[in-house]
Amino acid sequence: MAVAENAAGQLTSILERVTRVETIVEEVLPHFATKADMERQTRLLVMWMIATQIAMAALILTVLGNGTAG
Numbered sequence: 001m002a003v004a005e006n007a008a009g010q011l012t013s014i015l016e017r018v019t020r021v022e023t024i025v026e027e028v029l030p031h032f033a034t035k036a037d038m039e040r041q042t043r044l045l046v047m048w049m050i051a052t053q054i055a056m057a058a059l060i061l062t063v064l065g066n067g068t069a070g
Contacts, residue, residue, distance in 0.1 A: 033041075
């Protein structure tokens with residue numbers, strides 16, 4: 001009888017722990033980024049990098065243009 005009670009107690013303990021893990025996962029899951037979120041961030045990052053390169057090229061051309069005019 002003691003073995004059966006011990007096994008039942010362990011099973012209950014395991015089920016409680018699994019329930020806690022499931023609850024935590026359900027609470028955290030909505031905060032994870034989706035594939036669409038990641039694709040949007042990638043596009044924004046690429047656009048930002050291109051815009052920065054254009055601005056740097058314009059700045060270099062401006063500095064070089066002002067340096068040779070004098």
